[in-house]
Amino acid sequence: MSNVVTLATKPTLLGDLVLLRPVSVADVDSAAEMVTDPETVRLTGSHAAFNRDRLEWWYATRGERDDRLDLAVVERATGRYVGEVVLTQLDRDNRSCSFRIALIGAHAVGRGMGTEATRLVLAYAFETIGLHRVDLEVFAFNPRARHVYEKVGFVYEGTKRHALRWDEAWIDAGIMAILADDWAAHRGWPGLDEPRRSEKPVAG
Numbered sequence: 001m002s003n004v005v006t007l008a009t010k011p012t013l014l015g016d017l018v019l020l021r022p023v024s025v026a027d028v029d030s031a032a033e034m035v036t037d038p039e040t041v042r043l044t045g046s047h048a049a050f051n052r053d054r055l056e057w058w059y060a061t062r063g064e065r066d067d068r069l070d071l072a073v074v075e076r077a078t079g080r081y082v083g084e085v086v087l088t089q090l091d092r093d094n095r096s097c098s099f100r101i102a103l104i105g106a107h108a109v110g111r112g113m114g115t116e117a118t119r120l121v122l123a124y125a126f127e128t129i130g131l132h133r134v135d136l137e138v139f140a141f142n143p144r145a146r147h148v149y150e151k152v153g154f155v156y157e158g159t160k161r162h163a164l165r166w167d168e169a170w171i172d173a174g175i176m177a178i179l180a181d182d183w184a185a186h187r188g189w190p191g192l193d194e195p196r197r198s199e200k201p202v203a204g
């Protein structure tokens, strides 16, 4: 494990269902689908208007950043880009960062890929980067995401009331986090007892 807390290295992480690899400008068309898909936009609470030029700049420059890691989630069975997982807002002093994930469309969700991608990136964050804390926000209208986060060991810490204005309604956001100690104890399988847990890989 490195003593320098940096996200400059852009790894490829291999699971059973998915492969995570650095995003590139070649992903712009797929990403355009992600940022314009109404359900993904709602679940991620994105207010930003679509701008193709900005998207191209974004994907051309992610590799330069040492304070965030943007990985494409690729379904191994098809080679298809199905979404993204991101470590962002790196706080070097406190060895923490934030986590985000979005899979796109009915083909991608509900098939275990989000759970596996989350475990893969958390293993990288704690075991390779040496982070101490990874946190996230999840909106109250997204119980599926909250369930997945709890399944891999994120702990609910509190509620940001009325954090999002959506469709004329105020929506609460939950704050969840997982610490290095949590990860060391269960490696993404908090529901299992020790003998069964040690049979489980991070992937799968």
Ligand SMILES: CC(C)(COP(=O)(O)OP(=O)(O)OC[C@H]1O[C@@H](n2cnc3c(N)ncnc32)[C@H](O)[C@@H]1OP(=O)(O)O)[C@@H](O)C(=O)NCCC(=O)NCCS
Residues within 6 Å of the ligand: 040, 043, 044, 083, 101, 102, 103, 104, 108, 109, 110, 111, 112, 113, 114, 115, 116, 137, 138, 139, 142, 143, 144, 145, 147, 148, 151
């Ligand atoms: C959230 C997300 C990453 C989860 O990944 P996924 O691949 O769809 O999820 P998985 O198939 O790995 O697991 C889904 C789990 O949620 C459960 N689930 C599904 N709908 C649910 C609901 N309405 N309430 C509670 N749990 C639900 C499933 O039963 C399954 O749990 P189980 O394995 O214990 O049975 C993915 O759905 C996604 O990106 N959605 C769109 C964008 C988004 O919501 N991003 C997160 C913003 S915080």
